[in-house]
Amino acid sequence: MGANPPCASCKLLRRRCGKDCIFAPYFPSDDPHKFALVHKVFGASNVSKMLLELPVHQRADAVSSLVFEAGARVRDPVYGCVGAISHLQNQVSQLKMQLAVAQAEILCIRMQQEEALASLLPLTCF
Amino acid sequence: MGANPPCASCKLLRRRCGKDCIFAPYFPSDDPHKFALVHKVFGASNVSKMLLELPVHQRADAVSSLVFEAGARVRDPVYGCVGAISHLQNQVSQLKMQLAVAQAEILCIRMQQEEALASLLPLTCF
Numbered sequence: 379m380g381a382n383p384p385c386a387s388c389k390l391l392r393r394r395c396g397k398d399c400i401f402a403p404y405f406p407s408d409d410p411h412k413f414a415l416v417h418k419v420f421g422a423s424n425v426s427k428m429l430l431e432l433p434v435h436q437r438a439d440a441v442s443s444l445v446f447e448a449g450a451r452v453r454d455p456v457y458g459c460v461g462a463i464s465h466l467q468n469q470v471s472q473l474k475m476q477l478a479v480a481q482a483e484i485l486c487i488r489m490q491q492e493e494a495l496a497s498l499l500p501l502t503c504f
Numbered sequence: 505m506g507a508n509p510p511c512a513s514c515k516l517l518r519r520r521c522g523k524d525c526i527f528a529p530y531f532p533s534d535d536p537h538k539f540a541l542v543h544k545v546f547g548a549s550n551v552s553k554m555l556l557e558l559p560v561h562q563r564a565d566a567v568s569s570l571v572f573e574a575g576a577r578v579r580d581p582v583y584g585c586v587g588a589i590s591h592l593q594n595q596v597s598q599l600k601m602q603l604a605v606a607q608a609e610i611l612c613i614r615m616q617q618e619e620a621l622a623s624l625l626p627l628t629c630f
Binding site: 407416418419421423424428432436439440442446447451456457458460462463466470471474477480481483484487488490492495 | 572
């Protein structure tokens with residue numbers, strides 16, 4: 379081991395953590411759970427491949443999304459992230475319906491208001 | 505090869521497709537792309553482990569969600585499914601805001617309506 383402790387990935391995989399380690403910037407040694415999660419769901423080799431295919435400035439975001447996705451899969455092994463998508467899609471549908479009802483109500487009240495005014499105005503004119 | 509062609513997974517992994525193949529019920533030979541997707545993102549070994557940890561009646565749903573998730577990751581290597589979740593969360597926030605505005609408008613019109621009626625009614629009584 380050098381001056382720095384190996385990153386969480388190299389520690390778990392029991393390998394030397396070199397200066398060019400693809401995982402080190404995103405999986406610090408003090409947060410072993412984060413790498414364990416993505417390793418369990420995607421496999422270290424796949425994560426490494428995915429990161430290598432991305433430009434450096436996008437890798438931190440990719441790691442965050444992979445950790446989120448892996449967490450969702452561990453919490454819900456059947457649906458993972460797709461469960462959250464499905465729940466949100468239902469919520470969007472319900473909100474669209476509620477909004478349409480509210481907008482129809484506004485239209486309806488405005489029409490009633492105009493009709494009421496039209497029927498009352500002649501009386502107030504005389 | 506037996507009477508049946510090997511499933512898409514065994515074909516890609518170049519292995520014998522036995523009667524107890526964990527992949528065969530979900531990855532038919534005529535749809536090789538489906539397995540190639542989950543293999544690329546999760547790895548065949550992880551997919552096999554995930555399926556084995558689930559009761560048989562939940563495996564088809566798990567495969568569908570894994571295929572969906574893998575497809576999202578291939579289309580968007582940085583955010584994958586999490587991009588869709590983020591988009592849907594924004595949509596939910598916007599719809600909630602629009603709904604709140606519409607409901608406030610309904611309340612406001614109702615109050616105006618009551619005020620208008622209250623000021624006109626005395627005139628119509630005489």
